[in-house]
Amino acid sequence: MSLKDIHKKAEDIWEKLRLRTHILAIKLLRDVNDIPKEAKRPMKDWGYHLDLCQVFAMSRWAGETIAMLKEDMWCFEPVVGFGLAEAPEIFLQGNNRFPASAMNQKAGKKWAQSFPHIKLAKYIGIISAPLNQCSFKPDMFIIYCDPSQLTQLLIAKECIDGISVNCTLSGHAACVYAVVPVIQNKKCIVSSPCLGDRRTAMTQDNEIMFSGPIELLEDLSKAFEYLEEHNMWRFPWIPTLYPEHKLSEIYTKIGKIIGMNY
Numbered sequence: 001m002s003l004k005d006i007h008k009k010a011e012d013i014w015e016k017l018r019l020r021t022h023i024l025a026i027k028l029l030r031d032v033n034d035i036p037k038e039a040k041r042p043m044k045d046w047g048y049h050l051d052l053c054q055v056f057a058m059s060r061w062a063g064e065t066i067a068m069l070k071e072d073m074w075c076f077e078p079v080v081g082f083g084l085a086e087a088p089e090i091f092l093q094g095n096n097r098f099p100a101s102a103m104n105q106k107a108g109k110k111w112a113q114s115f116p117h118i119k120l121a122k123y124i125g126i127i128s129a130p131l132n133q134c135s136f137k138p139d140m141f142i143i144y145c146d147p148s149q150l151t152q153l154l155i156a157k158e159c160i161d162g163i164s165v166n167c168t169l170s171g172h173a174a175c176v177y178a179v180v181p182v183i184q185n186k187k188c189i190v191s192s193p194c195l196g197d198r199r200t201a202m203t204q205d206n207e208i209m210f211s212g213p214i215e216l217l218e219d220l221s222k223a224f225e226y227l228e229e230h231n232m233w234r235f236p237w238i239p240t241l242y243p244e245h246k247l248s249e250i251y252t253k254i255g256k257i258i259g260m261n262y
Contacts, residue, residue, distance in 0.1 A: 010131035021060035022130035025138035049074035053201035069125035081176030116180035156223035
């Protein structure tokens with residue numbers, strides 16, 4: 001897709017889901033020359049570090065384009081997760097989790113050993129911007145959404161290929177869990193915003209993250225159009241609560257075949 005197409009698809013999905021904030025365009029940087037001229041660098045332009053989740057918040061709420069290299073990062077976890085530095089032994093032994101959020105060293109170590117990460121020195125940083133106006137070709141996108149919007153995203157994903165989203169959920173390092181598996185596997189992922197994301201980056205209590213490779217965006221937009229054509233699946237839905245509600249014809253047919261009494 002061209003950038004113009006990406007912008008249009010992002011607008012379409014944003015409108016159909018009635019999202020509160022911009023969809024994020026995410027690109028991992030291989031060279032400083034990949035940084036667009038309009039991008040801000042926290043240390044260079046503002047004189048302070050930022051957590052990556054704070055940068056995501058600035059992009060999705062305020063429309064900022066921000067590039068983060070190792071020297072701009074305040075939290076070390078994305079530095080390790082994106083391969084900007086080698087994981088130190090103190091991390092691999094689980095000491096950033098134990099004793100504060102792991103009951104024993106074994107639990108902390110197990111979490112650290114399974115931490116998603118990219119090969120060392122493959123990238124030098126990351127850039128985020130609103131997907132509907134980014135000036136660079138993103139590797140992937142992230143949608144912060146509520147649970148009902150997530151349901152519609154999952155329905156749309158399955159509408160495309162019939163494959164459910166498998167993911168590993170953690171209460172830590174959401175910026176890593178939302179990015180690394182998508183970059184490595186070119187598959188969608190659902191992630192839970194971590195404590196830092198919620199406490200220092202203004203992520204709301206009802207928000208969750210849906211990430212996908214940029215190659216999926218066009219099919220995702222088509223899936224939303226397809227679901228709207230089949231009115232039952234149009235978003236938002238009208239809630240109802242009554243017994244023996246009307247089922248679709250195919251649900252009734254399959255139910256009768258397996259012996260259900262309608």
